[in-house]
Structure formats: structure tokens, C-alpha cells
Amino acid sequence: MLPPFSSLLILLIIAKSTQHIARIEYAGAPSTNSTDIMSYESTCLECVCYAFSSSNSSNYRSFNCYTNDKTCVFFADDLSSMLQIDLNSNFFFTKAEPMYIPIWNTTGINVTTAGSALNQTNHPYGLFIPANSDSLYIADSDNDRILKWLPGATSGILLAGGQGKGWNTTQFNSPREVCLDRDENLYVADSGNYRIQRFDYGSFISQSIAGNGSYNAIGNSFGNILGLGVDLYYNVYVSEYNLARVTKWIRNGTSGIRVAGDGTQGNTPSQLNVPTAFYTDPITGTLYIPNQGGHCVTKWLPGSSYGITVAGVCGQSGTNETLLTSPKCVTFDKYEYMYVVDGVGGGRILMFLPNSLVAIPIITNGLNNPISIAVDTQLTIYVSDWGNNRIVKYILLK
Template sequence: MPNFNIIQKQNAWFDHFGATDDHHRDVKKNKTKKCTRQHVLISTILAVIVVIVLLTRIPLLQWNSTGITIIGTTGLSGNTTSQLFLPWGLAFDWSNALYITDQKNNRVQKFLMNMSTGSTVSGYGNGTGSSNLNGLIGPLGIIVDENSNIYVSDNGNYRVMYWPNSALSPSLFAGNVILNSEIVVYFLSGSFFFLLYNSNSNNRVCEIGTAGSSMNQLNDAFGLAHDASSSAIYVADSVNNRIMRFFPSNSSGTLVAGGNGNGINNTQLSTPQAVYFDSLSNSLLIANTGAHNIVRWVLGASNWTLVAGSIDGSNGTSSTRLYSASDVTLDPMGNIYIVDRRNHRIQFFPVGESNGTTIAGRTVNIKRLNIFVTFHQISRRSTWPISFLA
């Protein structure tokens, strides 16, 4: 497949957001648009139909297996406003602007709807890394909360930076202090795993252990996801090629995906680096980085189903291939976005019927955000208030 040029990228970006634009959650649009009774009635009927379909026919909905490059140039790194250099994480704000941690360029880029060129919102923008307050070194994880405040895991500086909405400069959010928090997970260089729980009377920190493969150990843990209904925390245990589930009251975890060695079979994972919990289908979306694909693992199942990328573990630059995918997220309409790290691009896979190499897609239940800090990245799946341990 040929690479998409800028015009095609812009059109794809525009077409996608034409389908996801929702004036009900856009404050500015709410001031200028009013729904008639007829529109309200139609919306209600459609909502009921969607709920019925989601509850009864979720397996029939699929993601398209062909991706669209919306940001970056396949295989070409750079530090211009339209280029990326080993991007790592991504997040949406409530206006559907997309934020990307451009790791090797030591910056965070913001891309507005319909645009394939971005603006630097954190870092110096020219690729220069710095430990100054306005600088970054190798940023990885990113969160944008419902108020469009930005939190960046400044990996090379061992800190988390906080950019309030419309602020001209950031502040240190976490680095050398323990903040008053509910529950937070923290990894130090992949070797230590801590839980902080605030019971309103005291803070307790539990060290689970050093790096290892036992049920109370992790080895180079990267991504995190949270199930608010059960308080379970899912961890992408990269070197152990597995996804573990932990509960706040237990120091030992449960294996829920992988754990059968590094491999490309559908019972194995290969250095997973991100995980996304889908409460609607009770499943996990996993960035199966070493196998160059995104897979879905239903909790309780013994194998995964392919979402995007190759089934045989091969990498590539075509629109159906990935190269070291490092993060995955969904927009409000259930379209999937993937950080295709070594292709220096962001891939977009729209919801729609495919030819059988995809899995069930659905409309996302938007959640409020809690931030989990790791040495590597921030994970962003929760209904808790924002909290931190560092």
C-alpha cells in the first residue's frame, strides 16, 4: 500500500471527526446550537437502538483492518511540526485535539482536528532535551483531563510535569514528594512495585518486591489500566510477556493474559507495553509491542484475537502493518488510535466491517481519569479523581 500524503491525511482526519464531532459536549457549540423536540426524540430512539445493539450484538461490530496515517510520515523521523521521532503515548482532550509524546524530540505535540501539523505544548520543540522547568527529556506517558490540563511523564528527568490549561509554563506535579492520594501504582526502573492507599487516616506504602516472574513480582512493567467497578489494576508486565491483575488489598497478582513465554501464538504475548481495559466487553486491548500488533484478550479466555497489525509477528510500513506499537486508545465513537512507534506515525483504525482480521468494536463509555505513574509512562483508565505517588 502506498503511503498517504498530507492531503489524504488531512481528509482522513476531517472525515473521522465529522463522524465523532458531538456538540452536546462542546461548550462553545452548546451556546450556538439548540436541539428541537424532534431532534431530541430522534436522538433518544437512536440511543435506545445503540444500547440494544451493544448489549446483544457486540461481536458483529468490527474495526477496519486497514489503518490510516493521520500524523507523521511512515518510516521518516524528524522534528518539524508535521513529523515525529519515536512517539510513545497519546491522549485526547474534550475538543478531540490529539496530544502525542514525541519521545526522541523531547516534546509534546498537539494536533487540532483536520490538521496534520502540530504545535509544541511542552518541551522546546526543536528536539533539544532539558531538565529546566520548561524542558523535557524522553517524555513517555501523557494524560489530558476533562479540563484540558496536561500531565506528562518526563521519563529522563524522573518527574511528572503539570501544564494547567492555557498556562504559559508548567509546574512539577510529582518528583520528590508523596501527594495525598487514594490509590496509585509506582514503578522504579522496572524493579520495584508500590501501592499507596489513603484510608483518610494514614498513608500506607507496600513494596511488593524486586523484579521477577512470581505472582508478587513484575519485570520492567510499562502500561497500566484500572477497572473502577472492581478496583482491579491491570499491568503490562513487559519482560514477563504477560498481563497481571492486582487488587489493593493483595500483594500477589493473578495472571490474566499471556505468561506462556515470548511468542506470536495467540496464547502468548511479546513484550506488551500498554493495556486498555474495556468494561463494556470485559476485555483488554493490549499493545503487543514485540509482535507488532494490537490484540484483544477477553478476561477469562485463553487466547487473544487480532485487532491491528500482523498475525505472524512481522513488522511493516503498509497501512495494515505496525512496527513496535507502544500505545493504544479509543475515541468517543470507538475508533482506535495506535502509536506506531518505529514507523514514526499515529495510525487510525475506524469502526466498520472488515474481512475477518479484526475484533468487535464499540462505542466507548467515556470515563473520568486517574493517573498512574510508572517509570515508563502514565496510564489513564479510571473513574477516580486524579492522584499520584512519586
Template sequence: MESLSNIIVATKTNGKILQEKRLSIPTKTTRNSSVKVKRTSRPSINQNRIRQSTVHVQKVPRPSSNKVHAQDINSLSNNQKNISGLANDHKNRSLSMGDQNKTHDAFVHMQQVQLQVHPQRHQPQQLQQVQAQAHQQRVTSTTAATFSSCNSLRWNQTGQIVAGTTSGSNANQLKNPSCLYIDNNNTLYICDHDNNRIQKWIQGAITGVTVAGDSTGTQGSTSTLLKTPIDLTFDTNGFMYVVDNGNNRVQRFASGSSTGTTVAGTTASTNALTDLKQPTAIDVDNNSNLYILDMGNTRLVEWAQNATSGTLLISSSTLNNDYDILLAPNSSNQIYISDQGAHALYLWTFGASTPSMTLQPVNDSHNTLNNQMGMVLDPYGNLYVADRDNDRVVVYCANSTVGIVVAEDNNSVPSLKKPVALAFDSDLNLYLLSTNNGQVVKLPRI
């Protein structure tokens, strides 16, 4: 059947219409014809096919190198806000496919930046890659809530002893241990505080090997001796840094060497920036800059490589009974501080006189922390703390200020009482260092 269609022809000069003509031309149409709209589908995150209209997804840019730039940090901050907002209403509605992809890209970007900022203390690089891949395989929901991983992480409450027997000074014993670190090979490094030594414990071993300090527990201030070591960490080059609390210094040990080099502080204990006074915690960035909690001077200082004095980052009377520090993964100028005396965790910006955030509430009958001590971050930015006098482990999920109990002592065997330090291995099994019996207990992930 034919019909007439009108076409208007306009003549334009310099953007103005000078003349219009209306033309009528015959066209053919088919009765009962229909227009088919092509619909596309793409797999959801759990690989189920979802019918969905075509969408345009704006990809979140990824870092072009291993170096973290300011724009990456800003992008991460915005991405975290987006993820948090999406998670808040996931119970009431499903995300559109565009939101799913944006959220997924933002989460992956967040992981990349987090792991780049601080790979050694948070998790070794090889460990991070394994954990990130394992996490991707476990994602089964299309909502943003799964991306936090906080709700899906569980550990068996019946643990197994992997280091230590009873309190003592033999090679198979620990005495008032204070710190725990796990390397790429799942080897444990333990600050054997009262035995003045650092013990290396290979997986499956029944005894430890002394890698710093005297194996018999002799204390001293020479390059081969320690006095009440309280914390340690490793840099990306494999150097071990030990906070030699009783000697007011930080000692650096090359791999395989038991002779230390003083890289921060002296044997003096003044408030000069060349000295430290009862330092209690340490962290290190990718450039091997050291961040030291100088508790006796109520301050946080940074020591660059080969520096002869520190740079003041935070000075506050609040820092008079603090136990541990962790560089924040989503910032270049913030740090987590475990304030044992105030029963709180702080997120503190360098140069500020007060913390920008305080973490203290816990969603439990014991609704606050109690003399909490060591901290650790998982690959997803969730913060775990050893809540010592509540005999439990509490996690503060990324972007949350209320803690969740993930492990606690219920007269269990082995005991989980008095945890002071935490660590993860390559399978994200959780390790607790207990001062109650001088043991390290492994809680398998389930």
C-alpha cells in the first residue's frame, strides 16, 4: 500500500534558514509489520546469563604502573564511596548491569591500589595475587555486598598449634611473644620478647630457629644481640626490621644474616629526632621508608633510607600507650594506630592533631574493645585486631566503624585466650599469637 510522506528541505546560510520547501513522496509500507529491537545479554558475575538491554559501561581507569599516583588514590576514594552507597540498598533492589560492571571495576581497581601501596606488611605480592584470584572464584552474587568479602570470610573456631608448646626458652618454646609475621613461603617470624630473640618457624616444624638475637635468651646492645624485641616487618628487598624496644633502636637484618645494623635511633632515649624512646611498632612502605611508633615520646616518626634522624609526622599525648601501627591502604598520608590504653583504633592523618576516625564499637554483648593489640589487613582492606582482654578477634569491614567478632575463645582447645598479634597465610588462614601459653594457633579458613 502506498502513502505520501512529507519531507521539508531547508536552505541554510551561516546557520540561518533562508528557505523551506515541503515535498511529498510515495512510500510503501507492509501491513502488520513490526520493528524488532535487538536485545543483548552478557554473563553476570556468577556466570548466569541475564537478559538485559544494551548498556554503555564507563570503565574505571587502572594504574599504568606499579607506582601509585595521586589520581589513583583519588579514584580509589571515589570508588569506595560508590561501592558503599550501592551496598546500602542492595537488600531492596538488584543492581542494573551497568552498575554491576562499574562496581566490579571499582572493586578490582581498589584491590590493585591497596596491594601496591603496601604489599609486604599487608600481604606479600605472590600471596595477594593468589588471594585475589581465589576471591574472584568465590563471588556468586551480583550485588555490591559481595565485593566487600567481609560477610563471606569464615574460619574454623577449632584451631591447631603450629608454633610453641608452653612458655619457656627452649627452641620449641616462646616466652611472652609480641609480634607475628608470615612471608611468601608461609614461614612464621615471631618476636620472642622475653627471650630477646626472633624465631623463624617453617611450616610443619616442631622447633623454631633463631634468626636474630641470642638463641639462649641473652640480652645485649651489640649488633648480634637484642633486648625485648617487640615488633618486626620486612621490606620489598627482603630486609627484616626489628624494633629493639629495650635498646631504643631499630635493627635491620639482611636475609641469612644474624648481624644487625642500626637504622633508626641510638642507645640513648631522648626526645631528639635522632633518638627513639621505647618504640613499640614499625611499618615500611614500598620505598623502604620506615614509620615508627615512638611511644615514649608520644609521636610517630618517619625515617627515610640512610637517614640519620627522623621526620615528625604525628605528635599527640594520646599516643602514650599505643601498641601497633599499619599504613592505611587507600591513602598516602594516613595510618592506623592501635591505642591499647584508650581501647580504640584510630585512623590518623599525618600532621593532624587528632584522629580522623575512631574504631571502637563491636556488634556483640561485649560491645567495645578491651586492651586490643596487634592488627592486620586482608587483601580486601578489612581491618582485623587482636582484642586481647576479650579473648577474641574483631574485624572492621572496609568503610565500617562497627566491629564483627570472627573468632573467640569459648574454652576451646587449643586456647584462643589473650591474642596479641595476627597474620594471614597464602590461603587466608588466620593465625593468632597468644601470650597466654606462648603459642601460635592456626584457624583454617572455611
């Protein structure tokens, strides 16, 4: 085996998208577990292009490049710990880039204050920022309206509602969540009316696409709605916290299909426990669901009958970086970092790096029962600070 600091080793870092490629000269990994071999004409870089191109990058992690017969042997694993001295070989392998850890100014800036003017909110609930956009959409619950906030604006634009509490096509009763589809049609969880409303782009008049206005657990009915999402195929997802389920409503469908939870509150993999404002992967339909009663976040793949815990420990509350207390909302940024609104103290905002169960606390004071979170392309964080009747934002420092 090669000594750890062999003078024969030369490390060459070549930038490649979100990873690096490293080369170790005069070294090779045992090649008995690979039958994928190619010949090259001039240099080993031909094998680099083949092994780590976009079409093959999921297949190979390393390879030996033999200079004596101009061949390369490819491996699906990083075998750098198994290297042997080989004067006829160069060993290439992929190296992940150092993880970027963003830092925010933890002194928040008020976007809105308490009230009913267009620069104010009254117990705001759900927030939504479309992909590749910095426009903020607000479910201003107790003002029974939806506001749109453009980047840098000092007041919002009234998109829907604001006509007093009611049932008609221009009114809401305590809207809790808002989202957009890829055509910028607006979807609103009109929770007090037990229905989901869609506003075609530019329209101030809605149509009911799910729910008939009655509280029920069957048919075209809802329980208490706290989460809403839509995917690229116009499928709508709704969480009902008292019915411990998330249902999927196919476009023009007349009833929902249960896609998460078995309908009973609990902490087993097949159950949800007071599901709240979840995140919908628009491409795959994968759901990331906060369990407010279960103190965890679970991931539900399409077609699965059970969830996978991705934050917290289901059934156990706590205040440290591995436990949650009554999480209320989850979202992701452009780096696929996950953000959780947690209920510890007055409320805190946590960030989880990909595949990590250990949180990085971002905001730990100054909030009063935060409900929802959204992150724009500049990593500005917006929080609906429900108890303070405001939207507050936190600016990225680096």
C-alpha cells in the first residue's frame, strides 16, 4: 500500500461544476472488480471526459489510467484508500467541493407591520417564492387576502381577496397557504371555507378545484388545511392536520388520493402526526412534511406507504440541534439546503445540509410563533412571524 505522505503523490485539482477531480501519479487501485475498460489516443484526460461527463457521472467515481498500454479501468466507487504503487498508472477520482455554509445577519428587517394597509399584514400564514424568482407571495390570513411583494418594494400588490370574509369567488375565510404552478396560476388554501381555490394568471376571480365547503374526511371534502403544494403536472397536494394525511388532487379530479399518512395520528413510519406546511418537489412529487405533533420532518417518495425521517426524532421533542419541537414549516433553497420553522421558545429557524440530521441554528430569538418560511435566489430568508403580525426578512452576509 502507498504510505500516507508518499513523495510519489501529486494532487491535481481540476474544477468541474460542483465537484473536483483529483489525480494521484504513479498509483492505481486494484482492478479486479471492474470490467469497464476503454482505450485512449493521447492523454488520460480523454478518460476524465468519459468518466465524469454529465452522461456518465452517476456511474463512475474513479479510474486507473495506464500509460504503458493507453487504457483506463473505471470504478463505481472511490477506491483511493486501496491504492498501490504503480509506475505505469495514474489514479483519478472525484472530490466533493467544500460545503458552503451561508451566514445571515440575525437582526431581522420588517417587511410588513401589523394592520390592513398594503404594507401591513394581520396574522400572516403561508409564504411562497417561485423557483428562479424573488417575488414573495403572502397568505395574509386575518385580512382574508393574498399579497405579492416584488423585490425591493415597500408595499404589496393585492392579488386576490381583500373583499371581506366570505364564500364567493372573490373572497376568503382565513386563507392559510398560497403557491403557484409553472404557468403562474395562483392556488390558495381557503382553510375556513374548506376548499382550494385557483386563480388563473391575472384573474381576480377564482374557481374551486378541490373541496365543497364542508368539513368531512371523505369525497370532495377537507378537514383542517395547513399545507398546500403543486407540482409541474398541476397535481395539487393538501395536508389536513386533524386528519393526519396529505392528499393529492389530480387536475380536474373530483376527489383526493391519500399519498402520505394512514389517516391516524402517530409516530410510526406509516403515520403523520399533525402535518403542517410541507414542501413539494415540483419535479418528482416527493413531499417533505413537518409533523407538528410528532416533532420531526418526514420525506415521502411518490407511491410509498411510509415516510423517512430527515429531521428530528419522531415522538421525541427537544431543543438541541438533533431534536425538534412542534415544527410548522419546511422549505428548500437553490443548494437543496432544508429550512425548518421550529417551535422551541418563541420559535427558531434551523438549516439542514443535504443528508444531515444535525441542524445549524440560524435565528434563535426575536420571533413570536413563526408559521412559515421562504428563501429567495439571494438566500434572503422571509419568515411569517404570526404572533408579531409581520413578515420579517434576514439578509445573507456571506
